[in-house]
Amino acid sequence: xxxxxxxxxxxxxxxxxxxxxxxxxxxxxxxxxxxxxxxxxxxxxxxxxxxxxxxxxxxxxxxxxxxxxxxxxxxxxxxxxxxxxxxxxxxxxxxxxxxxxxxxxxxxxxxxxxxxxxxxxxxxxxxxxxxxxxxxxxxxxxxxxxxxxxxxxxxxxxxxxxxxxxxxxxxxxxxxxxxxxxxxxxxxxxxxxxxxxxxxxxxxxxxxxxxxxxxxxxxxxxxxxxxxxxxxxxxxxxxxxxxxxxxxxxxxxxxxxxxxxxxxxxxxxxxxxxxxxxxxxxxxxxxxxxxxxxxxxxxxxxxxxxxxxxxxxxxxxxxxxxxxxxxxxxxxxxxxxxxxxxxxxxxxxxxxxxxxxxxxxxxxxxxxxxxxxxxxxxxxxxxxxxxxxxxxxxxxxxxxxxxxxxxxxxxxxxxxxxxxxxxxxxxxxxxxxxxxxxxxxxxxxxxxxxxxxxxxxxxxxxxxxxxxxxxxxxxxxxxxxxxxxxxxxxxxxxxxxxxxxxxxxxxxxxxxxxxxxxxxxxxxxxxxxxxxxxxxxxxxxxxxxxxxxxxxxxxxxxxxxxxxxxxxxxxxxxxxxxxxxxxxxxxxxxxxxxxxxxxxxxxxxxxxxxxxxxxxxxxxxxxxxxxxxxxxxxxxxxxxxxxxxxxxxxxxxxxxxxxxxxxxxxxxxx
Numbered sequence: 001x002x003x004x005x006x007x008x009x010x011x012x013x014x015x016x017x018x019x020x021x022x023x024x025x026x027x028x029x030x031x032x033x034x035x036x037x038x039x040x041x042x043x044x045x046x047x048x049x050x051x052x053x054x055x056x057x058x059x060x061x062x063x064x065x066x067x068x069x070x071x072x073x074x075x076x077x078x079x080x081x082x083x084x085x086x087x088x089x090x091x092x093x094x095x096x097x098x099x100x101x102x103x104x105x106x107x108x109x110x111x112x113x114x115x116x117x118x119x120x121x122x123x124x125x126x127x128x129x130x131x132x133x134x135x136x137x138x139x140x141x142x143x144x145x146x147x148x149x150x151x152x153x154x155x156x157x158x159x160x161x162x163x164x165x166x167x168x169x170x171x172x173x174x175x176x177x178x179x180x181x182x183x184x185x186x187x188x189x190x191x192x193x194x195x196x197x198x199x200x201x202x203x204x205x206x207x208x209x210x211x212x213x214x215x216x217x218x219x220x221x222x223x224x225x226x227x228x229x230x231x232x233x234x235x236x237x238x239x240x241x242x243x244x245x246x247x248x249x250x251x252x253x254x255x256x257x258x259x260x261x262x263x264x265x266x267x268x269x270x271x272x273x274x275x276x277x278x279x280x281x282x283x284x285x286x287x288x289x290x291x292x293x294x295x296x297x298x299x300x301x302x303x304x305x306x307x308x309x310x311x312x313x314x315x316x317x318x319x320x321x322x323x324x325x326x327x328x329x330x331x332x333x334x335x336x337x338x339x340x341x342x343x344x345x346x347x348x349x350x351x352x353x354x355x356x357x358x359x360x361x362x363x364x365x366x367x368x369x370x371x372x373x374x375x376x377x378x379x380x381x382x383x384x385x386x387x388x389x390x391x392x393x394x395x396x397x398x399x400x401x402x403x404x405x406x407x408x409x410x411x412x413x414x415x416x417x418x419x420x421x422x423x424x425x426x427x428x429x430x431x432x433x434x435x436x437x438x439x440x441x442x443x444x445x446x447x448x449x450x451x452x453x454x455x456x457x458x459x460x461x462x463x464x465x466x467x468x469x470x471x472x473x474x475x476x477x478x479x480x481x482x483x484x485x486x487x488x489x490x491x492x493x494x495x496x497x498x499x500x501x502x503x504x505x506x507x508x509x510x511x512x513x514x515x516x517x518x519x520x521x522x523x524x525x526x527x528x529x530x531x532x533x534x535x536x537x538x539x540x541x542x543x544x545x546x547x548x549x550x551x552x553x554x555x556x557x558x559x560x561x562x563x564x565x566x567x568x569x570x571x572x573x574x575x576x577x578x579x580x581x582x583x584x585x586x587x588x589x590x591x592x593x594x595x596x597x598x599x600x601x602x603x604x605x606x607x608x609x610x611x612x613x614x615x616x617x618x619x620x621x622x623x624x625x626x627x628x629x630x631x632x633x634x635x636x637x638x639x640x641x642x643x644x645x646x647x648x649x650x651x652x653x654x655x656x657x658x659x660x661x662x663x664x665x666x667x668x669x670x
Contacts, residue, residue: 212241424447582602
């Protein structure tokens, strides 16, 4: 924080430098969350080094950066135009940008320029890297400050290892046992100290070590200590121990996930892993052993663990008679590294090699040559970010296995020839994020088993093909930030499996009546829909609805029966300035289950008083009333026994002259 010096008006880079596993990205995340509200706009680009392995991806990362800052798409067809846009658009904005895992100075300059003059006064760029030379040029000119992340203190490292190694032990029971077996306890502590030394202060290793030792006896601790001392100079060999401890199916899943794009969406990855027996159980094991983490609906794998997995794959995987067939997830590799770069790489001309039996194929903006038809038969996930508009040589007509098609940030349109050349009968995921040339969708008759449709950030998109109503297995429809989209299909009842409808940042004016027939809908998110003027009464028939967010809506009232939704846990109406009152919470299920609402946000609305039935919301944890016009503070607040957070900054003047009184136990929860 001292190096950032947020009060200063200059523009600066702060580099977070340290070895793999030391906690650079974790630190950047924490700082980002703490300071992001102090900037005009923010962007966090994760695992850049991993992402830019594909040809042409820098352009799309720049496009994502522009979108994060402006919340709308800009066409940036050439390198010159991209730089010009960055300079002209950002130079008057105070922005916060995090560039995670940048390992070359030239790549850093692709995002911030050579002179650091693309951004407005007070802007801060946080960069994580294990290569100190990335910052040398900027630091020499006084434009960068470097924070070296040092290994953690031995005592803290010991506490982390011990905490994870004894997590499941009841504290009181543990003390009784250890009191009686003090000698044995000293043995465990002595061994733990040696293991901590082998971890060299790396948080990742300490957590993985701890979970590995949890529940094991003294003999296992001794054996593990010996292994760590044997391999202490090579963390990869230590991590290999945890891989070897997995069963065959867990190993396969770990290797699969390592080849997926960084921070992959949990729902997308699940579609790729559905062939495993009890896949969620196996994913849980990987999570418990710290080989993956799941946060904000993303599956995250540390770069050290990803590197280990790809090394194992390169060395060759041998299946010793388990009967489990191995298939290779792979990224298309350029076999002519010295060849002059072209704008639209053809795999035949550029010398690309697609290994046989490939199931995951990542192409960047390369084109697929005709003679690869047989090599593509087993592809289950085609990750083709930046697919060129003229990619007509694609040969996937015979592929019976394609489950995920990711064409995000590409130039495809509704009339793209590829729609006719790709067999999509088994397709479960279609990702068209950031396809700015897409005005309409193709017919969905070719993909009847679609479960996840993502059209996020398609800024020119205006129309959904009516055949979408035939997608009876569709679970998620993501239309976020399709800023030109002004209406949903009139008939939606056919999508009876839909659980998530995300229309944030669209120009939709009203929700169709048929939305009430989506009986399984759990999340309806319509924030930043500034034109949304009507909420139909049929919404009150969504009995499974658990989250309803309509921030910044233009509507003046809500359906009276909205308070009857017995599964509703979160209701957010932030900045709905025309809204004058809330409906009563009068669920007929109150006597059986109580009200389920846990979070209510009416900040920035015109609501003058909370309904009397608010006092019945015994599960309410969060109540936000910032900048609203409540005429009196509810005197029953202390009766809301689950309440943990109340905010009412900038609210109107209370009728009473004295401040509101809170019960002591409310204070005890902060």
